[in-house]
Amino acid sequence: MWEHAAPPPPEPRIFLPAGRRPAIMRNTVIEKGAVHVTSIGSEELLLLAGRGSRKAMGEFYRRYRTRVLSFLLHMGVGFEQADDMAQDVFLRIWRGAARYRRTGKCESYLFAAAANAWRDHRRREKLRSATSLEDQPEPTDNLQPLDGGSVRAEFREDLYQALLELSDNERMAFVLSEMQGLSYKEAARIMRCRAGTVGSRKTRAIARLRKLLVKHAPESYLKEAANDEMSK
Amino acid sequence: MKCPNDRILIMFLDEELTPKDMGRLREHVEGCDACGKRVRELQALRSLVRVGEAAASADEVAEFVALLPDLRGKPRGVAKRLVVVSAVAAAVLVGVFIGSAVRPPAEVVEIHKLAPLAADEVMPALVSLQRLKLAGSSGAAIRDVEKLICGAVSDDGGGTVRAVRLIEEAEDSLAAGDLAKAVVRFGKAAESAPGTEIAGHARLLQARVLAEGLGLYEGAIAKLVALRKDTENDVILREAGRLFTECQMALGDTWGAGMMLDYLARTEGPSKQLAVMAAQLGDHCYDETLDLETAQAAYGIWRDAAADEEDLLRSVRKRDRRLALLEESSQEDWKPLELYLRAERAHPYEAQRLYAELVSDYPDSSLADSAFVKWYGFEQGRGMKESLDRESPTPRGETQMWDTVARSDAPEELRAYARLKIADRLHAELDGVEEVLVAYSDVERDFLLTPAARIAGEKADEVREAIREKGSGL
Numbered sequence: 125m126w127e128h129a130a131p132p133p134p135e136p137r138i139f140l141p142a143g144r145r146p147a148i149m150r151n152t153v154i155e156k157g158a159v160h161v162t163s164i165g166s167e168e169l170l171l172l173a174g175r176g177s178r179k180a181m182g183e184f185y186r187r188y189r190t191r192v193l194s195f196l197l198h199m200g201v202g203f204e205q206a207d208d209m210a211q212d213v214f215l216r217i218w219r220g221a222a223r224y225r226r227t228g229k230c231e232s233y234l235f236a237a238a239a240n241a242w243r244d245h246r247r248r249e250k251l252r253s254a255t256s257l258e259d260q261p262e263p264t265d266n267l268q269p270l271d272g273g274s275v276r277a278e279f280r281e282d283l284y285q286a287l288l289e290l291s292d293n294e295r296m297a298f299v300l301s302e303m304q305g306l307s308y309k310e311a312a313r314i315m316r317c318r319a320g321t322v323g324s325r326k327t328r329a330i331a332r333l334r335k336l337l338v339k340h341a342p343e344s345y346l347k348e349a350a351n352d353e354m355s356k
Numbered sequence: 357m358k359c360p361n362d363r364i365l366i367m368f369l370d371e372e373l374t375p376k377d378m379g380r381l382r383e384h385v386e387g388c389d390a391c392g393k394r395v396r397e398l399q400a401l402r403s404l405v406r407v408g409e410a411a412a413s414a415d416e417v418a419e420f421v422a423l424l425p426d427l428r429g430k431p432r433g434v435a436k437r438l439v440v441v442s443a444v445a446a447a448v449l450v451g452v453f454i455g456s457a458v459r460p461p462a463e464v465v466e467i468h469k470l471a472p473l474a475a476d477e478v479m480p481a482l483v484s485l486q487r488l489k490l491a492g493s494s495g496a497a498i499r500d501v502e503k504l505i506c507g508a509v510s511d512d513g514g515g516t517v518r519a520v521r522l523i524e525e526a527e528d529s530l531a532a533g534d535l536a537k538a539v540v541r542f543g544k545a546a547e548s549a550p551g552t553e554i555a556g557h558a559r560l561l562q563a564r565v566l567a568e569g570l571g572l573y574e575g576a577i578a579k580l581v582a583l584r585k586d587t588e589n590d591v592i593l594r595e596a597g598r599l600f601t602e603c604q605m606a607l608g609d610t611w612g613a614g615m616m617l618d619y620l621a622r623t624e625g626p627s628k629q630l631a632v633m634a635a636q637l638g639d640h641c642y643d644e645t646l647d648l649e650t651a652q653a654a655y656g657i658w659r660d661a662a663a664d665e666e667d668l669l670r671s672v673r674k675r676d677r678r679l680a681l682l683e684e685s686s687q688e689d690w691k692p693l694e695l696y697l698r699a700e701r702a703h704p705y706e707a708q709r710l711y712a713e714l715v716s717d718y719p720d721s722s723l724a725d726s727a728f729v730k731w732y733g734f735e736q737g738r739g740m741k742e743s744l745d746r747e748s749p750t751p752r753g754e755t756q757m758w759d760t761v762a763r764s765d766a767p768e769e770l771r772a773y774a775r776l777k778i779a780d781r782l783h784a785e786l787d788g789v790e791e792v793l794v795a796y797s798d799v800e801r802d803f804l805l806t807p808a809a810r811i812a813g814e815k816a817d818e819v820r821e822a823i824r825e826k827g828s829g830l
Contacts, residue, residue, distance in 0.1 A: 179531070182421040189412035189420075211420060218424055279404055301370065303405050308372050323372065327363040330401070 166230045174221035181221070185214050188231075191304060192238050198299045199242050200288055209245060213238045232310040235300060239314045246292070286336035290329055293317075297325035298333070359391050360384070369398050519549040523558055535569040543579075546586065556587030560596055563603075573603040594624055601633060610641050614650035621657045631661035635675065642678055646697055648690045652682040685722070692721040699730070708734040716769030719776065719808045728773060732757055735766070755781050772803030776812050783819070793819055 166187060172180035192213055196206035216237050217224075224233060287295050293315065300311040301322060308319040315322060360368070360381065367373050368381045385391045412420075526541035542562035546555040559579050567576035580596045580603070587593070597620050604613040617634055624630070638654035641647040655675055685693065692714050699710035711731035715724050758781070761774040779795035796819065799812035 178421050178424055181424060182417045185420045186412045186414075186417045189416065190410040191407050194407045211423070214420065215423065215425075283405060302402060303407050305406060308370065319372075323363060323367055323370075327366050330366060330398070331362065333401075 170217070170221055170224045170230050170233070173218060174224050181214070181218050184217075184230075188234055189214070192234065195235060195238050195299055195304060196242060198284065198287055198303060199292075199295060201242065201245060205245070209241050210238075213241050216241070228313075229310060231304070231306060232313055235304065235306065235310075236314045239296065282337060283333070286333050289336055290332055294325050294329035294332070297322050298329035301326050302330070359388060362394070365391065365394055366398060369395065369402070519545040519552070519554045519558060522548060523554070523561070526558075526561070530565065530569075535565055539565050539570070546582075551586055553587050553589050553592070556583050556589055556592045559583035559586060560592055560599070563596070563599055567599060567603050567606070571606075573606045576603050577607075594620065598633070601637070605637060605640060608645065610637065610645050610647045610650045613637055614641075614647075614653045617657050618653060621661065626661035631658050634658035634661060638675065638678075642697075646694050648682060648694060649687065652679065655679040655682070689721060689723075692718040692723045692727075696723045696727060699727070704734060712767060712770060715773050716767070717807065719769075719773050719806075720811055724773065725777075728761075728770070728777075729757070731770065732761065735761075735764075768803060769806050769808065772799055772806040772808035772812075775799045775802070776808040776815075779812060779815070783815070789819060789823060 166184060169180045169184040169187075173184060189210060192210045193206055196209050197203065201209060213234075217234065220237075224230075287298070290298065296315055297311060300306045300314060301308065306314075308322045311322045312319040364373075364381070365385075368378065368385070371378065373381065385395050522541045522545035526538040526545065529535075529538040529541060539562055542558045542565065545558035546562065549555050559582060563576040563579040563583070566572045566579065577600060580600050583592070583596050597616055601613045601616045601620070604610070604616065614637060617630065617637060620630055621634075634654045634657040638651050638658055641651035641654060655678060658675065659679060681693070682690070695710050695714040695718075699707040699714070702710060708731055711727040711734070714721070714727040715731060718724055755778065758774040758777045762771050762778060764771070766774075775795070776799050779792060779799060782795050783792045793816055796812040796816035800809050800816060803809040803812075
């Protein structure tokens with residue numbers, strides 16, 4: 125009964141992270157999937173997710189969820205909506221991970237998906253505002269879940285308010301390059317423009333924020349920050 | 357250099373300028389107060405707005421992973437059309453081959469169609485279950501195999517189901533590098549279904565993690581001993597035996613390891629793995645612990661197990677030589693061999709003492725001559741003027757060496773041995789029996805309490821006996 129389906133002589137195998145194997149384990153077979161997910165790069169995580177690894181996708185989510193949420197919040201999406209959208213972005217990535225190719229940093233891929241989600245959201249919002257002027261979202265206290273009540277948090281709240289007064293392009297250039305740390309080239313790919321354009325949009329954004337932050341927040345924030353940097 | 361505008365300063369901070377421009381600007385900023393202040397402001401802004409590396413919590417991740425849809429079986433677009441075409445083609449092919457004697461491939465997915473399992477099929481089924489999961493098979497197939505295993509192992513099923521779940525959780529913990537948690541879960545799994553194959557499997561995994569992951573060999577041995585009460589499955593027991601040996605070797609219990617190897621050799625026959633383990637154990641015992649009895653047993657197992665393994669013949673001569681040396685001498689002779697091996701690994705001064713001890717305590721050992729030569733080599737280094745090729749002393753050189761030592765102020769036992777060897781040489785080379793007798797008697801008399809004197813006395817008796825038998829001819 126068993127003969128034709130019997131596997132080769134079974135050898136109980138073990139799942140251990142490669143880095144922790146002592147010399148005595150040199151003959152032990154390490155099964156597929158036995159790599160510790162926290163020890164591998166984000167690009168590899170996406171490639172693994174493309175092969176159906178939920179653990180890899182979970183780890184990718186763990187690393188980037190806050191950054192995507194922050195991106196959406198600073199692009200003017202309300203907190204609850206941003207939370208849902210962030211989850212949706214990762215679900216989109218999960219569905220499309222099989223098509224992911226390692227051509228650049230995975231952040232570009234991730235924020236491109238987030239930017240697309242934001243554009244969809246913006247389109248829907250414009251449509252809604254065109255049909256009903258009463259349903260304008262009131263983006264208040266959006267950053268509370270992320271920050272505490274420190275001076276830094278107060279500054280961030282002011283920054284958030286100031287960002288809302290920038291144009292979409294300036295805001296995205298600032299958020300991607302200054303806040304998320306992407307290069308001009310990566311940001312340009314996401315914004316579908318040239319790298320130089322990102323630079324000029326960001327410069328304009330900073331110039332406007334300088335004025336707006338002085339209006340929104342006392343100068344002391346910047347001075348304090350500058351003093352902190354000096355002391356460091 | 358003219359002060360740059362904000363855009364250039366921002367690009368400077370973003371490192372988006374060419375290396376040459378970066379260098380020039382850096383020099384300028386260091387020397388210009390206004391630009392330096394502006395750069396510090398921009399840096400301060402960046403430090404305030406840059407998003408940190410805060411990671412999502414474990415709960416959030418778990419919640420998200422639970423939301424992930426199963427992507428398999430849901431082809432879209434071109435892929436969907438391809439699948440439909442493939443399905444039609446497959447159906448046609450199946451139709452063609454139905455009824456033919458084509459044997460189905462050994463596909464593990466078919467296991468769930470076989471029921472019920474015999475006890476000795478549980479372990480292969482568990483392995484297959486693991487493969488199903490690794491291959492990403494459907495949940496239904498996996499559940500079917502689980503039910504099959506649980507049904508085969510235990511009637512009540514409840515404990516076994518729990519054990520299977522715990523094993524899965526423990527393997528997840530291992531994958532996450534949480535070895536201690538995995539050990540606890542494997543232990544709980546074994547306790548959930550005592551006396552079953554699954555308990556044996558769990559204990560084996562637990563012992564493996566303890567030994568190989570955490571280096572807790574005593575704990576692993578305890579688990580392996582407990583395992584024997586749970587299962588009589590040959591596969592599990594053999595694997596447990598191997599692990600047991602590895603643990604004992606790691607703990608330095610070479611005798612126990614040798615016993616276990618012997619048991620494995622007798623029960624499972626020769627194998628490459630066994631040969632490797634036996635060779636390792638033999639080398640370890642011969643070179644490090646000087647446990648010659650175990651070394652002989654291990655080399656014996658190695659020779660039998662490696663008979664057909666050409667790739668294991670590296671160092672074969674060394675091991676064959678060692679085995680021959682061990683086999684040709686009785687266990688009583690192993691003490692001088694042990695002394696000799698220890699001396700070879702010791703510091704020169706200690707080595708000379710050990711060689712002297714060997715010569716004086718075991719003058720009738722086959723190693724006494726070599727030890728004497730080695731001892732003499734050290735003496736030479738200390739000022740004995742007579743030259744001697746100690747690597748390959750000629751018979752004449754040997755006689756000269758013995759004579760030198762016999763007349764020197766060397767320890768009594770060594771002088772006795774030298775005199776004995778001179779008597780032996782006389783016995784072998786000269787016809788003058790009287791001289792031989794005199795030589796032996798000299799040793800007997802001069803070194804009354806040494807082992808060499810006892811041997812000289814015995815040899816003198818032999819010569820006298822020979823004279824009596826041969827009569828006056830001698």
